[in-house]
Amino acid sequence: MTAVEQRFREFKMPDVGEGLTEAEILKWFVAPGDTVTDGQVVCEVETAKAAVELPIPFDGVVHELRFDEGSTVDVGTPIISVDTDPGAGEAAPQAAPAAEKPAAEKPAAAAEPEEKEGRQANLVGYGAAPASTKRRPRKPLPGGQRSAPAPSAGASAPQEPAPAPARPEPAPAPELNGSGRTARPLAKPPVRKLAKDLGIDLETVTPSGADGIITREDVHAAAEAVQAARETPVAAPSAAVTAVAGRERRVPVKGVRKATAQAMVHSAFTAPHVTEFVTVDVTRTMKLVADLKQDPELSGLRVNPLLLVAKALLVAIRRNPDINATWDEDNQEIVYKDYVNLGIAAATPRGLIVPNIKDADAKTLPELASALGELVSTAREGKTTPAAMSGGTITITNVGVFGIDAGTPIINPGESAILAFGAVKLQPWVHKGEVKPRQVTTLALSFDHRLVDGELGSKVLADVAAVLERPKRLITWA
Template sequence: MIKVFRLPDLGEGLTESEIVAWRVAPGDTVTLNQLIAEVETAKAVVELPSPFAGVVAELHHGPGTIVHVGDPIVSFEVAGAEPREPASGQESAQSAPSAMPDGQIARSREPEREAVLVGYGAAVERGGRPQRRARTRVTDAGGPVVGEEPQVTTERPRSTPPVRALARTLGIDLAEVTGTGPTGLITRGDVDAHAAPSALEAHRAPTRSGAQRGQGEPTALPTASAVGARETRSPIRSVRKHTAAAMVQSAFTAPHATEFLTVDVTPTIELIAALKRDRVLADARIGILAVVAKALCLAVARTPEVNTHWDEAAGEIVQFHYVNLGIAAATSRGLIVPNIADADRLSLVDLAAALAELTSAARAGATSPAALRGGTISITNIGSFGIDAGTPILPPGEAVILAVGAISPRPWEYHGGIALRQLVTLSVAFDHRLVDGEQAARFLTDVAGLLANPAHALALL
């Protein structure tokens, strides 16, 4: 029998996706949850697993095609299956994915539903805490969804898409690798350590194949006809389209205000250098951004108003009792803001590891849609571009974003004299509906105080 797989809702009401590449061809035999395609939404490149076990009968669209939610994308010949085709993109979740976190496969209690991997499908309704928080608890515990009856699950090793791709290239079964990242996450270093030296050397040899798409290279190069042209036009799509809409919404919905503070961070720079010399922490990759992230999480506890959301529809102010820390990342596809779930619960070492994984996934164009949802407060590191200070626009739905400028040696008052010190300008942009100037100032001075004297963190832990 023929079963049609329609493009499902990949999250947050995104209505269309671009097919990047097919991993299968007509006539191929596929297994349940085998990766069959890569599609690019307005936020991320998503790997689609097969909702059926059978033979690929037809690919309805080629790479580069924009497909709307609910459109058929692939048909399967499935032995013994009753012919059934969803009536819409929303109903396609009945024959396709049911969203579960970080690679878990769930079998629904309803017999007509198929098991599926993470990444797309209708979200599970939950009570209590916000949905993002519930998903995080499931991921960390590896157990059933909060608020539902226990389900039979089969869990694959926790890792990010770039790490899984590396493991496939090196022929490594991730089930045999022990993760050293936060909560057992398998990192690139874990895969490298597990790989045979010959395979690792072959992988590191420079190549220019199409498989390297997303390693910081543009998705398309100008055609020969464009060389020397006075202008080039390209369609507004994917991340750039989403970013533009989100920034316009934020700029003209939330009343923005910004405060600035320059601080001597020489003690923090000295602390980072000392940690790098420590044998135990030599591989922790603790940098200034990790320290700023930790300082922010500690400062939030003293000024919780900065970690809130204005719910216009409900007429409510939502106070978050956890920190999902967004990190603005500039990629070849545009600006994205993935977040680190429950960043306030992580140690400095774990924060550094999470930042490294987040950055790696963003550069590879493999940030998952789940990582782009549920942020509560954000950081943008404009100093990495040599910028001293700026007035960032808030990510929609958040009350505060902290901008970190470039760190540079400048003359500064020190112990009654003038000395060359490492200075940085911090700026905090905030939604003035939720945060008053005094609250923003207290939050900013708390972050600055922890960077000026990291030892003060001991008094807040």
């Protein structure tokens, strides 16, 4: 490793999940020129499983952010470079030795190979230069590009010294391309998000802010211009294309949404699904929920019908343990598990995720309520870790919160069953020989028919329904 490589260290996109190949950069918390320390979070990325914050593993000053927010980056690709010795001043070109002779003492022929190598030092905050066959000028000159080196050593000597200042200013001038515009549009993250929401390409926006920074007003002006262009009468074919384009949105399928889609397709076409339904009177369970909310032992905890549905499923699994298993296709084995990692399907802005409560079968009711509340809160904040979503054994999906009575849920890959809990509604019900209004819900259990036959699946669903109908069975069957 060269001295320059030791000084400018790169942090590569890590594999923060289980063999994931890529991640999307959601947000940068640092910018070029910022000082960072070992363990400091520099960005938030979204993998196919969750949003994760990444800490930098060394100290220094941010030299370059290699990717913009919203970019999808392969694991192992450098995403940020850090100057670990900013006090050393400007780095020398990598192709030149530390104690280089003055250019005037070298023949012109000796200087040419250095030009062809295309290796050069980078000013802090300017970013790494792309590979090139000749050295790029450090700063564009008002009159255009730097002139080519003269054939004689004497003529080329004045071109060798680095331009002043030797150290970069706190806010260096943006690099310009041939058209006079910045090579990468300058805008703050909120402005970039606004442009993305409005469908505006920042490359087409004329900046009005200081140092060529694009402002919110610039983005709104560009959006108004686009809208005005759409309203301008044009030829019929073009008008039709514009009208369709203005009424459609295209969003790339990536991150959690992409992983969920792939998993559901794999599950639906690999595991033969069977779904059974049962409608049950849960009036007693709803009364118990109301009583538990007043219990001092459960003060401050999330107490709701889902908590008792989870407890009822755990009791049913204890009575029918073979439902808690998985199919090992590679080894042609059924793996029965003596622990229950209870998954709870959670809808988030980034898509459906299924974090699970580890060893849920060993928890008391207050412990289960605490774990369930923490799981839901973390999921809503988008902070669920990949570890929290791995190792699940059976899942509950609460479609009732959306007012849905029932459905045919798809089994979470690697599991054998999933229970759907429908909406609880007041309905006419025959109770003690009379038709009375009762709290009623529908349960649906989907299971993998390769390892769960109809008898086992029916027993599990019937036990869950029996506990919810008469919740005292939580005690007698436990």
